[in-house]
Amino acid sequence: MSALAVRPAITATAEIPIVFVAVGDPVGFGFVASLERPGGNVTGLSDLVPEAAGERLELLAAVMPGLRRVAVLRSPLAPPVASLEGAARTLGVTLIPVDLARVEDAETAFDAVRAAAPDGLIVVPNPVSLALREQIVAFAAAERLPAAYGYREFVEAGGLLSYGADVSDLYRRAAGFVVRILVGERPAEMRVERPAAFELALNRRTAAALGLAVPDALIGRATIIQD
Amino acid sequence: MSEACVGLLAPGVAVAPLFGALVEALATHGYVQGENLRVAWR
Numbered sequence: 001m002s003a004l005a006v007r008p009a010i011t012a013t014a015e016i017p018i019v020f021v022a023v024g025d026p027v028g029f030g031f032v033a034s035l036e037r038p039g040g041n042v043t044g045l046s047d048l049v050p051e052a053a054g055e056r057l058e059l060l061a062a063v064m065p066g067l068r069r070v071a072v073l074r075s076p077l078a079p080p081v082a083s084l085e086g087a088a089r090t091l092g093v094t095l096i097p098v099d100l101a102r103v104e105d106a107e108t109a110f111d112a113v114r115a116a117a118p119d120g121l122i123v124v125p126n127p128v129s130l131a132l133r134e135q136i137v138a139f140a141a142a143e144r145l146p147a148a149y150g151y152r153e154f155v156e157a158g159g160l161l162s163y164g165a166d167v168s169d170l171y172r173r174a175a176g177f178v179v180r181i182l183v184g185e186r187p188a189e190m191r192v193e194r195p196a197a198f199e200l201a202l203n204r205r206t207a208a209a210l211g212l213a214v215p216d217a218l219i220g221r222a223t224i225i226q227d
Numbered sequence: 228m229s230e231a232c233v234g235l236l237a238p239g240v241a242v243a244p245l246f247g248a249l250v251e252a253l254a255t256h257g258y259v260q261g262e263n264l265r266v267a268w269r
Contacts, residue, residue, distance in 0.1 A: 021249075
């Protein structure tokens with residue numbers, strides 16, 4: 001389960017073991033005491049890659065020189081990400097946070113992005129944005145906004161580029177946590193694991209539709225190229 | 228192999244394929260849905 005599901009689950013039980021998947025910052029959210037020793041009835045897999053958020057902005061700037069104002073579609077629960085703010089300072093980009101807490105809030109968030117009139121969009125990876133990937137990608141296309149995402153599923157849906165964890169791999173690995181608990185391990189002592197695989201996905205058709213030239217160096221780095 | 232019940236929570240049906248990956252992976256560990264594994268999700 002994700003951060004949004006973990007919080008009510010923790011409130012409901014301190015006994016039943018809880019395994020999370022793709023929670024960005026489980027320590028920051030207060031779900032675990034530390035990654036090494038979670039300490040309670042909660043453990044799982046984080047997709048936290050602190051440097052990835054900044055990298056996404058750098059990738060977006062690489063395909064869109066002159067990027068100045070970037071809306072960041074994120075969970076209001078998520079703590080600030082230093083690497084994103086650092087990359088923004090280095091690139092001279094102004095970040096405009098836009099909250100997207102629930103699937104039902106999509107249109108409100110889209111209105112807020114439109115009102116901010118950015119020239120780029122970063123979509124923070126979480127299960128809500130993942131669930132809305134078709135709508136978010138369609139919105140970015142309609143607004144002609146170059147966008148960077150955290151999961152390749154967005155690029156498969158027509159999004160411009162993504163950089164981050166292989167989320168399907170995280171869900172498969174979550175099964176290992178469940179089995180370890182079923183055979184008697186205690187979540188309190190089960191180290192939180194982080195992504196083993198990172199992906200850079202590019203959609204050349206979307207880049208062409210936006211009139212963007214993807215640098216050869218980026219194409220060379222990509223693990224997935226969608227045409 | 229004992230019986231197990233796993234509850235899955237997520238804020239959107241679009242992550243269902245990912246739950247499918249988890250359930251398939253549980254089967255490789257001997258927990259098979261409909262046999263010794265009950266799965267409840269919402």
